[in-house]
Amino acid sequence: MWFLMIERYWFLKTEYPKMKKDIIARWDARADTTSWYAHKIRDCWISEASDKLDQRMLLIKTLVALCPLVGLLGTVTGMIAVFDIMATQGTGNPRTMATGISMATIPTMSGLVAAISGVFFSARLDVQVKREKASLADSLPHH
Numbered sequence: 001m002w003f004l005m006i007e008r009y010w011f012l013k014t015e016y017p018k019m020k021k022d023i024i025a026r027w028d029a030r031a032d033t034t035s036w037y038a039h040k041i042r043d044c045w046i047s048e049a050s051d052k053l054d055q056r057m058l059l060i061k062t063l064v065a066l067c068p069l070v071g072l073l074g075t076v077t078g079m080i081a082v083f084d085i086m087a088t089q090g091t092g093n094p095r096t097m098a099t100g101i102s103m104a105t106i107p108t109m110s111g112l113v114a115a116i117s118g119v120f121f122s123a124r125l126d127v128q129v130k131r132e133k134a135s136l137a138d139s140l141p142h143h
Contacts, residue, residue, distance in 0.1 A: 001063035001118055004056050008125050012132065016053065020136055023049060027140045042140050049136055053129045060125070064118035071111015078104025 023045050032038045082100035 001060060001067070001114070004060050004063070005118075005121050005125060008056060008060070008129075011052075011055075012125075012128055016049075016132060019049060019052065020132070020139070023136065024139050033141065039142065042142070046133075046137055046140065050133050053132055057122075057126065057129060060118075060122050064115055064122050067115035067118060068108070068111045071108040071114075074107025074111070075104050078107065 027033065027042065027045070030038060030041075033042075079101070082097065082104055085100065086097065
């Protein structure tokens with residue numbers, strides 16, 4: 001998830017500005033910017049750039065949503081291990097149970113930390129992507 005987010009930030013800061021500059025230069029170099037055909041070319045270029053901007057955003061959002069579930073799976077697995085040890089050793093020692101349960105809840109905490117930070121950064125990415133889409137459309141005058 002973090003690798004994908006870093007890749008998107010890198011794309012927005014390094015690759016996309018070059019692509020945007022190229023699209024604007026191609027639009028400005030056109031003699032015809034008012035015909036129906038020119039407008040369709042403009043829409044096509046905007047659509048292609050939009051697709052590049054949206055790449056992996058859905059996957060990032062899906063991974064953010066999965067983080068708490070993976071943490072919960074770790075907790076359930078840990079609890080099963082705790083109960084298995086209790087069943088085989090027959091211990092009713094609350095201190096031993098508390099230690100095992102504490103260790104079993106760590107994956108949930110980890111999943112929630114990853115999800116909360118992921119929600120924040122993916123929302124920021126989403127805002128930047130939407131801003132760049134609007135900026136490109138505004139940069140290509142629609143005569």
